[in-house]
Amino acid sequence: DIKCSNILLHSPPGSGIVYVKISDFGLAKKEEEDGKTQFVGTLPHMAPELFLEPAKSSQAVDIYALGITFYRLVTHKYPVHEKKFKDQRQKITHMTSIDRPEDIKDDVLWDLLTQMLNFDPGKRITAELALKHEFFTGHKANDDISPQQRQLAEKATQLEINGDRSINEYDKEPTFIVEELVIKKFLLRDIKHRQQPLQIDEKEEEKEEEEFQTEK
Known part of the structure; x- marks a missing residue:
């Protein structure tokens, strides 16, 4: 499933580029011997439809997890x-949407997230x-392009x-x-300024991110 700990960064020597790769692909659903279908995922990343009875899985659950x-x-x-x-x-089934947090100031980013979530x-x-x-193709995204990014794109072309x-x-x-x-x-x-609370949070995530199954 898609989550922070399954996203890897790879930079081929001399390329100057970092590629993002997704690791630990698991089956979105699998058949059990008794004929029941079970959905597997990491709890905070599971889409709302996976909590329904019967649960429903599609490619849309990956978009939610990425969101x-x-x-x-x-x-x-x-x-x-x-x-x-x-x-x-219980919490997810009593919600209709994700509330916008104060941390997200960018309206364009929030528009993308609301559509993904x-x-x-x-x-x-x-x-x-x-x-x-627009978050990827709008004028703000274009304004943020560095000369190095343009050079790497021209090199690829x-x-x-x-x-x-x-x-x-x-x-x-x-x-x-x-x-x-x-x-x-x-x-x-990040290494220089990493704080203890963040380290604790990561340890808790590793501990809590078990695979949860819902039966269909």
Whole structure:
């Protein structure tokens, strides 16, 4: 399932680029011997429809989980985080949406998150449309593009022209390029300023993030 601890950063030597990879793929649902279908996920990241009876799973649950991941990257917390499945289900089933936290000031970011965290899976934004959202393609995103990002995009374009078939559309789009230098600066700053409460929170997450199953 998609969560912070399953997102890896990889930078090929000499590339100057950091690629984001998702690890620990698990089955969204699996069949048991008795014929029952069970859904598996990490509790705070589970979409509302997985708490229903019968539970329903689709690709939309991954969009919700990714939305929760974005939410936590910005706020350093979960919108709903109960320790037990029944308590999480009780809270989620009595909600109609995720409230906007004070930590999220950017209206464009919040618009994207509300669409990713829509409680109706049929109305939840798709991955394709999310990548076309203003947060990634608007003027603010374009203004934030660094000269290095543009250079890396131009380099990828030239490599494709020269026959490199590994180049994809995102390698040529500066807004989707993460510079290695930026990540290094962030990691060094994070290591230097890491606080004890955050360390405790991470340990609790490792302890609590077990796989919960709901029967269909």
